[in-house]
Amino acid sequence: MKLIIQILSIFIIILLYSCAKQSTPMGGDKDETPPKLLSIKPINESTNIEPSTIELEFDEYIKIDNPNKQIIVTPRINKDEMVVTAIKNKVVIKLNQELEEKTTYVFNFQKSIQDITESNPAENLKLVFSTGDEIDSLKFSGKVSYTFPPKEKFIKDVLIGLYEKNDTTDVLTASPYYIAAADSAGNFEITNIKVGEYRAYAWFDSNNSLKAEEKSEPYAFYGDTLAINQDVSGINFMLSKADISDLKINRSSTVGQNFDIVLSKYPTDIKIDQEDLGKKLYFRQNEKNIRFYHTDIKNDSIQAILSLKDSVGFKLDTLIYLTFEESDRNKEKLETTANSGTNFLKNIEAEFSFNKPIVDINLDSLYVKYDSASTIQIQREWIYLKDSTNHTKISIDIPLIDTLTNTTFTIYASDSTFKDVEGLYNDKKIEATYKKLNPETLVTSLDVTVETEFRPLLIQLLDKSGKVIKEVLKENTNKHSFVDFEAGTYNLRVIFDENKNKRWDPSNMRQNRQAEKVFYYKNPADTTSMDITIKAGWVNDIIVITEDKITEEIIKPDETEQIIPDGEENELN
Incomplete structure (x- = not known):
């Protein structure tokens, strides 16, 4: 009897839990109807209020999806203090902070509020209220595109922000005063802006930080200050990456018999002024690292003038002391890559890259094979450096006589063909294949x-x-x-x-x-x-x-003066 009572008790508990639990009903037609807003507190477009809590009631049970990212609030508030909860058919937002005086606030809920059955988002859900007497109504709109279009055709996670003119922060350092998200086509609109002067930015916000990461996220900026006392439209932003951090030497030290300089960022241009360069002094670049080699100096140092430039145009000119020491450390193995698989029409244009500078080539073991028994010996005059200071890349232009009917040619280098600056050779044979094109195709x-x-x-x-x-x-x-x-x-x-x-x-x-x-x-x-x-x-x-002649005008407060946008939509028709 006791056993039966225990079983019935467990069954009743499970049944009661199942009834109380908020879940998706089983069976029936698929729910495609989004939640309908029944009421909202405060009432939309209320004035002279400073609410501490916002409540939204819907016609069905709802849930919240990533509110910190999805709910966009302008002007900015501390969203870390904001607490958003969903209880049955209601959403409650506790602001937990004071709001600015005489300011219009906009809560754009985007797709954050969804029904619990099929995750249908509530549509066009926005709350506007003012802590002052009036609702600000100015708008800022335009379009965002990428300078280099990504594979994904639709715009995603792109934000547009306005910073007050006197704000010392910008898109790389803090979130904006006004903010909006671009739609999938790149169109954007910031509404309910108060009269003022602003700086405008757009950026791809992959990590939901509400600002751009200069080394990883593309962004754009409007070049002039915008004085807004009328609607501003027709602004176009072209997103691209631009690392404007300082170009500097992070550290320098001897590494084995060589000398390394580690930079803060990748240099696009390197110039070295030293009399031994290309004769006894050599270097290689590996991303942010520049390694120097010297064939003679040990336990001594030399001076060199280093001139660097990065992708955004920052320059670094400095006098450095390169120190070379004797060392028992194992030398780095010589590695080689080639542009194998490249097609050609008349001459073979081969390129070989090395992880260390090359100082000598054994031509006896470097030739072209074009059938099982025929070869062409590569001549010294066919080999050259595209950059006379960079000995890690060599080019070989090989002329072929017109009578050769073969279509496939292989450059062959046996082991010990290439000698690097540290006296090491390639320890394996190298083969790179090139195909001759048919002019008729x-x-x-x-x-x-x-x-x-x-x-x-x-x-x-x-x-x-x-x-x-x-x-x-x-x-x-x-x-x-x-x-x-x-x-x-x-x-x-x-x-x-x-x-x-x-x-x-x-x-x-x-x-x-x-x-x-x-x-x-x-x-x-x-x-x-x-x-x-x-x-x-x-x-x-x-x-x-090319749309290099802008015909669309942008409205500015002074009707006698018009702003022509620096950015434009770079589309070719």
């Missing part, structure tokens, strides 16, 4: 016209993986023809190369300098596609339209 010409007056233009042809196949700098014309390349699908990119350094340069917010503009060709038949499908034997003509 190549594209005759891709004729490009860029509709702009800007010069110079860096025009780049990219394969589907984003690799630059061909590029050219045009200083005096806006036309170019790419010839003799394989048929396929490509993208075309145009960079306004302001400093003529044949590469894209990012922005520098410290110097109020925008990033160099980048434009992609877009397929006229499908503006969502940048693909150019090119057939063999064809002459292809494309026209690249």
